[in-house]
Amino acid sequence: MSKYKEIRAALLGAGTVGGGVYKLLQMRKEEMPFKIQADLQISKVLVRDPSKKREGIPADVLTNDWEGIINDPTIQIVIELMGGIEPARTYILQALEAGKHVVTANKDLMAEHGRELMDAANAHRCDLQFEAAVGGGIPIIRPLKECLAGNEITEVMGIVNGTTNYILTRMTEDGMDFEDALKKAQELGFAEADPTSDIEGLDAGRKMAILASIAFHSRVTFQDVDVKGITKITAKDIQYAKEFGYTLKLLGVARNTDRKMEVGVFPMMIPDSHPLANVKDAFNAVFVHGDAVDDAMFQGKGAGEFPTASAVMGDIIAVARNMQYDCCGRIGCSCYKNLPMKEPGESRHRYFIRLIVEDRTGILAGVAGVLGNNNVSISQVIQKPAVSGVAELVVITDKVEKRYLKDALVIFGQMSMIREVASVIRVYSQKK
Ligand code: NAP
Numbered sequence: 039m040s041k042y043k044e045i046r047a048a049l050l051g052a053g054t055v056g057g058g059v060y061k062l063l064q065m066r067k068e069e070m071p072f073k074i075q076a077d078l079q080i081s082k083v084l085v086r087d088p089s090k091k092r093e094g095i096p097a098d099v100l101t102n103d104w105e106g107i108i109n110d111p112t113i114q115i116v117i118e119l120m121g122g123i124e125p126a127r128t129y130i131l132q133a134l135e136a137g138k139h140v141v142t143a144n145k146d147l148m149a150e151h152g153r154e155l156m157d158a159a160n161a162h163r164c165d166l167q168f169e170a171a172v173g174g175g176i177p178i179i180r181p182l183k184e185c186l187a188g189n190e191i192t193e194v195m196g197i198v199n200g201t202t203n204y205i206l207t208r209m210t211e212d213g214m215d216f217e218d219a220l221k222k223a224q225e226l227g228f229a230e231a232d233p234t235s236d237i238e239g240l241d242a243g244r245k246m247a248i249l250a251s252i253a254f255h256s257r258v259t260f261q262d263v264d265v266k267g268i269t270k271i272t273a274k275d276i277q278y279a280k281e282f283g284y285t286l287k288l289l290g291v292a293r294n295t296d297r298k299m300e301v302g303v304f305p306m307m308i309p310d311s312h313p314l315a316n317v318k319d320a321f322n323a324v325f326v327h328g329d330a331v332d333d334a335m336f337q338g339k340g341a342g343e344f345p346t347a348s349a350v351m352g353d354i355i356a357v358a359r360n361m362q363y364d365c366c367g368r369i370g371c372s373c374y375k376n377l378p379m380k381e382p383g384e385s386r387h388r389y390f391i392r393l394i395v396e397d398r399t400g401i402l403a404g405v406a407g408v409l410g411n412n413n414v415s416i417s418q419v420i421q422k423p424a425v426s427g428v429a430e431l432v433v434i435t436d437k438v439e440k441r442y443l444k445d446a447l448v449i450f451g452q453m454s455m456i457r458e459v460a461s462v463i464r465v466y467s468q469k470k
């Protein structure tokens with residue numbers, strides 16, 4: 039019989055992440071008492087179908103009876119790895135109300151109901167930890183809340199979706215088009231059968247809402263995030279990015295300048311020399327700028343059984359340590375400011391604009407005139423030789439408020455000399 043006391047936990051979900059957490063806990067079982075001065079036991083695992091065999095998980099801990107978990111006073115930690123909004127939200131609220139600590143990887147839930155859940159944790163002096171909700175195995179939430187707490191953070195940028203990073207890497211390195219790269223991502227198991235949430239930028243948008251809330255101490259929800267995915271990106275855009283010395287990435291960008299926040303997810307051309315340009319395949323990375331630390335980058339695997347289980351385990355260990363010293367709820371909600379969001383039209387970026395135009399004189403002057411009349415200043419222009427009477431004109435602008443660019447694009451749409459506005463993509467520039 040062990041000389042250590044026992045901490046009991048329940049896992050909600052035994053899928054990719056839940057299964058990984060169960061296995062990782064078994065792998066570290068012998069060491070746990072040295073880490074947390076207690077034995078940790080998963081006494082129940084909630085699933086929809088307890089009759090289904092789960093590799094590595096004994097059948098007698100599987101259950102579909104939530105009441106049996108919530109009403110079991112010996113269970114002190116609930117680890118929510120089911121995903122989705124309901125019943126996860128209700129179960130977490132009930133667990134906190136019952137004085138149980140909670141660990142979750144659920145970004146959808148934290149991005150939409152983070153305030154409600156953090157308030158409940160605070161009210162019951164419980165821990166609510168969610169490191170795996172952003173960047174899978176990359177430590178980023180605890181570093182922002184603890185290690186970087188002395189900074190004023192003004193920018194958080196990240197590649198926070200592995201599926202889209204894999205697709206864009208294949209398009210860049212192998213010249214694949216979007217559909218083929220997506221198919222390959224699905225074959226390799228990166229992209230889900232329904233990839234909408236990844237390729238439309240929704241998954242990254244949720245993660246950026248969570249990161250911005252923590253970095254800027256002011257609540258941002260998914261609805262506040264300006265989101266654009268990668269479905270319209272073509273091999274040609276990527277080729278042009280290369281010609282200009284840029285790499286195309288799906289970036290989450292959160293900035294806190296002029297006492298207003300802006301949070302967006304969009305395809306962006308970043309200089310090849312920027313550290314994020316070299317984050318390839320399904321890797322994730324988060325780049326943070328603070329007034330004291332300057333620039334810092336966190337990189338690693340953003341998804342998968344063990345990388346995600348690594349972050350969940352870190353949270354479980356943190357909770358168990360807090361329990362031993364009776365200091366749970368020590369780091370709760372850190373949103374003590376109420377900063378306004380910038381209107382999307384106010385956000386300033388440089389833009390790459392690719393136009394399909396008629397092959398005749400005066401086109402460049404016409405395009406430049408429209409941009410100039412709408413306060414859009416040109417930084418670079420490339421014109422490609424005409425094929426079958428149409429030419430391609432590519433413009434990179436200086437920094438401009440989105441609303442001015444929008445006005446210019448409306449006029450382009452009405453000009454007969456412009457056959458098509460083929461692409462409009464943001465180009466990275468320094469904060470100021
Ligand atoms: P998953 O493979 O689909 O597994 C979900 C598990 O939850 C299954 O075991 C399922 O039971 C169970 N479940 C779902 N709804 C339930 C309900 N109403 N009652 C009881 N059990 C229920 O999901 P996952 O990929 O592990 O993701 C879990 C969470 O981690 C999500 O919030 C996700 O966003 C997050 N996350 C995942 C990754 C990743 O790499 N997969 C990375 C970071 C964060 P059955 O098996 O019986 O159906």
Ligand code: HSE
Binds near residue numbers: 199201202341
């Ligand atoms: N679907 C996500 C990605 C993993 O591709 O990064 C889960 O957060």
